[in-house]
Each structure stands twice: as structure tokens, then as C-alpha cells.
Amino acid sequence: MPVTKAYVIQLFIGTLYTLALAGMLIAALVSMPVIISPAMGQQLGVLPWDQNAPSDTTPLYWTLGVVLVCALGLFYRALMRVVAPAKAALKPGYHAVTLLYLLAMAYGLAATVTTAFTPHYRDCGIYSQKLNGGWRQYRGQQLRVELCGAGPAEQTRQDRIRLRIYGERGELRALRHFTVQWGRDFPTLLEYSSDHLSYFDASDEDDFTRLVAMPPTLGDWIHSRLPLLD
Incomplete structure (x- = not known):
């Protein structure tokens, strides 16, 4: 052969x-x-x-x-x-x-x-309000920051969060996943600066601050569409 x-x-x-x-x-x-x-x-x-x-x-x-x-x-x-x-x-x-x-x-x-095996994220409106999401304006662009949760674990009170950033036309611009810790003295709210937003990942308490450029970059757009990169 x-x-x-x-x-x-x-x-x-x-x-x-x-x-x-x-x-x-x-x-x-x-x-x-x-x-x-x-x-x-x-x-x-x-x-x-x-x-x-x-x-x-x-x-x-x-x-x-x-x-x-x-x-x-x-x-x-x-x-x-x-x-x-x-x-x-x-x-x-x-x-x-x-x-x-x-x-x-x-x-x-x-x-x-x-x-x-991705968890089922839900209650986006509640999580967006609780974690300081919503509409933001950067460089003349309207961006909507959406947060959804999987629900806190009964024992650890850790909650897996999906962060999505949409453009004014509804297109997905960035995607991140992280963990928040409820019931402890740990930062949970998103913070906004002149050119980025910050979120805090409780799964890594030694280096828990994460940044996303605002508006999101082309790299963020690509990462949001490729599994394993977000």
C-alpha cells in the first residue's frame, strides 16, 4: 500500500x-x-x-x-x-x-x-448592579459591562463570574472569567479608570487585580472568540 x-x-x-x-x-x-x-x-x-x-x-x-x-x-x-x-x-x-x-x-x-463543563451563568442584571457593571463611556464609545454569576458555593461562598463587555451595537468586545468571594473583606466591585477597568479575582489572592483596556483592544476581541484564551 x-x-x-x-x-x-x-x-x-x-x-x-x-x-x-x-x-x-x-x-x-x-x-x-x-x-x-x-x-x-x-x-x-x-x-x-x-x-x-x-x-x-x-x-x-x-x-x-x-x-x-x-x-x-x-x-x-x-x-x-x-x-x-x-x-x-x-x-x-x-x-x-x-x-x-x-x-x-x-x-x-x-x-x-x-x-x-462551563457553569451556567445567570442573573446578569442582579450581578451587573451588585458588582458595578452597566453602561460606561470611553473615548466617545458607549460600552456595556455585563456580569453574570454561577451562584455562590455553600461552603466557601466563592462565586464564579463571567464578565462581558459589549459595544453600543451589541457586539461582544471582551470576555473574562473570575471568582469573587462573598462574606469576606475582599474587593468585589469593578473599578474604572481613564483607560481601563479593574476586577478582582479571588482565586489568586496573591495577585488578584486584573485589568481590561477600555475600550477593549483588538486582542481582547480576538480572545473573546477563542476558547481557552479568556
């Missing part, structure tokens, strides 16, 4: 196997509420979509990441075995295509997993 044909077939089969593995991992996490108690799930960090789950789901995502990296590593090894008989002049091209494809797949899988 020609190397190119074998490579395409292996690429297709490997993609199916990797997607099947990712699907099984997501299905396993979705079934967690049925298998284990909510209290244990929150403690283990395996219910990231639950409003009462801990705000730090980093260990869970690291575990999923390691599993997917191992799967992609095996995928890469299988493809390299297929192209081993190819001419030496063609091998760099196969390597480059394979690496680009696997990078794109890794990003797509990571974005899918994080998006699937």
Missing part, C-alpha cells in the same frame, strides 16, 4: 480512536452525579459544572490533559511508523503535517472539554 494512502487511513483511524476516548471521558464525568454523592464529587473536583463545586478545577483538567496527551502521543507514534518507509525527502513534510494536525486536535479537544 502506498505510504500516502496508509498515512491517510491511519490518520482517520487514529482520529476516531482519540475522539472516542475523549467522548468516554466526558461521558464518565457526566455520569459522576449518578455514581457518587454530590459531596464527594465536590471534594474530588469532578463536578466542575456544579455551582457548589470548588472553584479550582485545575487538578481535574490536568488529569484529563495527561490522558489526552498520552493518547495523542500514541497517535503520533502510530503515524510515524506508517511513514517510516517513505523517502527521506518526504519525511519532514509528514512530520510537519502530523504535528500541526495533532496540535489542532489537542486545542479542539481542550476547548470542547472546558466548554462542556
Whole structure:
């Protein structure tokens, strides 16, 4: 069988196997509420979509990441075995295509997993009023700052917040996610300066101040449309 044909077939089969593995991992996490108690799930960090789950789901995502990296590593090894008989002049091209494809797949899988377990943000009007959102004018532009929350966790009182900044025509200009801490002496209100707004992320108390340019930049516009960058 020609190397190119074998490579395409292996690429297709490997993609199916990797997607099947990712699907099984997501299905396993979705079934967690049925298998284990909510209290244990929150403690283990395996219910990231639950409003009462801990705000730090980093260990869970690291575990999923390691599993997917191992799967992609095996995928890469299988493809390299297929192209081993190819001419030496063609091998760099196969390597480059394979690496680009696997990078794109890794990003797509990571974005899918994080998006699937994003909490349900709600009560935007209440949160916007409570956290000092609303309409602001910068350099002659009308900008609407919208804040929505997932609801405070019962034990920690931490609340995951989605911050969106819209232009006067309703187009999304910037997107951020952060955590506020209710019931403690911790800043929660947004603060506005001449060229930026500040918000305070309780998930990192050592360096909790975050800035967003006002009006938002082109980079903010791009980040708001690419998963994992906000």
C-alpha cells in the first residue's frame, strides 16, 4: 500500500480512536452525579459544572490533559511508523503535517472539554448592579459591562463570574472569567479608570487585580472568540 494512502487511513483511524476516548471521558464525568454523592464529587473536583463545586478545577483538567496527551502521543507514534518507509525527502513534510494536525486536535479537544463543563451563568442584571457593571463611556464609545454569576458555593461562598463587555451595537468586545468571594473583606466591585477597568479575582489572592483596556483592544476581541484564551 502506498505510504500516502496508509498515512491517510491511519490518520482517520487514529482520529476516531482519540475522539472516542475523549467522548468516554466526558461521558464518565457526566455520569459522576449518578455514581457518587454530590459531596464527594465536590471534594474530588469532578463536578466542575456544579455551582457548589470548588472553584479550582485545575487538578481535574490536568488529569484529563495527561490522558489526552498520552493518547495523542500514541497517535503520533502510530503515524510515524506508517511513514517510516517513505523517502527521506518526504519525511519532514509528514512530520510537519502530523504535528500541526495533532496540535489542532489537542486545542479542539481542550476547548470542547472546558466548554462542556462551563457553569451556567445567570442573573446578569442582579450581578451587573451588585458588582458595578452597566453602561460606561470611553473615548466617545458607549460600552456595556455585563456580569453574570454561577451562584455562590455553600461552603466557601466563592462565586464564579463571567464578565462581558459589549459595544453600543451589541457586539461582544471582551470576555473574562473570575471568582469573587462573598462574606469576606475582599474587593468585589469593578473599578474604572481613564483607560481601563479593574476586577478582582479571588482565586489568586496573591495577585488578584486584573485589568481590561477600555475600550477593549483588538486582542481582547480576538480572545473573546477563542476558547481557552479568556
